[in-house]
Amino acid sequence: MLSLFFSTLLTLNSLVIQLSGPDDPIAQKARKIHQRVLTLDTHADAPIMMQKPGFDVGVSHNTKKDGSQIDFPRMKKGGMDAMFFAVYTAQGPRTDEGHAEAKRNALNQFDLVHQALKKYPALAELATSPADAYRIQKAGKRAVFIGMENGYPIGKDLSMLKTYYDLGCRYITLTHFANNLIGDSSTDPDGPIYGGLSDFGKQVIPEMNRLGILIDVSHVADSTFYDALALSKAPVIASHSNCRALCDFPRNMTDDMIKAIAAKGGVVQVNFVSDYLKKPSDAHRAAKTKIRMAGVGKVLSGDMKARLEAQSDSVAKVYASERASLSDIVNHIDHIVKLVGIDHVGIGSDFDGGGGVNGLEDVSEIENLTAELVRRKYSEADIAKIWGGNLLRVLSQAKVVN
Secondary structure: HHHHHHHHHHHHHHHHHHOOOOHHHHHHHHHHHHHHHEEEEEOOOHHHOOOOOOOOOOOOOOOHHHHOOHHHHHHHHHOOOEEEEEOOOOOOOOOOOHHHHHHHHHHHHHHHHHHHHHHHOOOOEEEEOOOOOOOOOOOOOOOEEEEEEOOOHOOOOOOHHHHEEEEEEEEEEEEOOOOOEEEEEEOOOOOOOOOOOOOOOHHHHHHHHOOOEEEOOEEEEEHHHHHHHHOOOOOEEEEEOOOOOOOOOOOOOHHHHHHHHHHEOOOOEEEOHHHHHOOOHHHHHHHHHHHHHOOOOOOOHHHHHHHHHHHHHHHHOOOOOHEEEEEHHHHHHHHHHHHHHHHEEOOOOOOOEOOEEEEOHHHHHHHHHHHHHHHOOOHHHHHHHHHHHHHHHHHHHHOOOO
């Protein structure tokens, strides 16, 4: 009976989306607003797909056929003006060999992004500042910022921060699913090892401030969060995190954490990963956690990666009825706005990295989110802040002059 209820709910949700056609006054208003404001997504895992043989980010793809959610033509179709492409490295062994491989992997991803921009100069351009974003938007092209998800490729070498900055990196997510040399993660299966930032991590934060790299506290343990917040002289961001009050998971921000980020002038960027938007069943969460943790601290072979992807697809199909909707995303935005005001919330989709909900499957559909914001009575000025204004304000404050 419960499965029938969920099935009916999903069908109704789909019908609502389909019926919101071009003649719908809300859709018409949203279209005009969406075209006027600068839309920016702070967390897109496009480089994951760009590493796959034959994938071309300058050509339009189909999510149902290859699982990809981002390319330059679909960004244009959806009215997505700017995205932070995330240079992501899964946490492997905390050894000299592991760090060397992480650096190699990261540098390769930077190169892939730069090569794509050289190949398609009429479609997209590298952005490193708010001024770049507005200039590139005015030229009718996509602005591609670069962030780094997981500080693992820094290894023990503080000078790598300057290397990554010079390649365009403008934020670094300090940790990922497991602890690294910078600090403790919120989800390491073995628990914390430092009780927050490591001694090395306490050197990383001021160097990021000095260079102008935003400190991203998504994925970090609560203790690491408070250490980083206290040490940073610049506002910090959570590039792809939701509200723990609405979905109790350690990857999400507590109300106190959201208030602390806002008090320092920072922004929480709401993401589109279903099980961070609404709490899945215990069985569903256990299945996904098992898959996520299978590769932590290991060097994965191609066969192992393929097996984990197949297992992930299987779990998604089994628990499809639990998938979040577009409305759930805006529920988290509403919660942050009510808690700390309109100036401290943004969007970090996690497309190509697990993001996607009913009503918002890829970057070509992001206007649907603007429509839902209009339905919730957000003004155009508010929507402009949510879609990019807040993050660009913080980016302009990232560099601290000592």
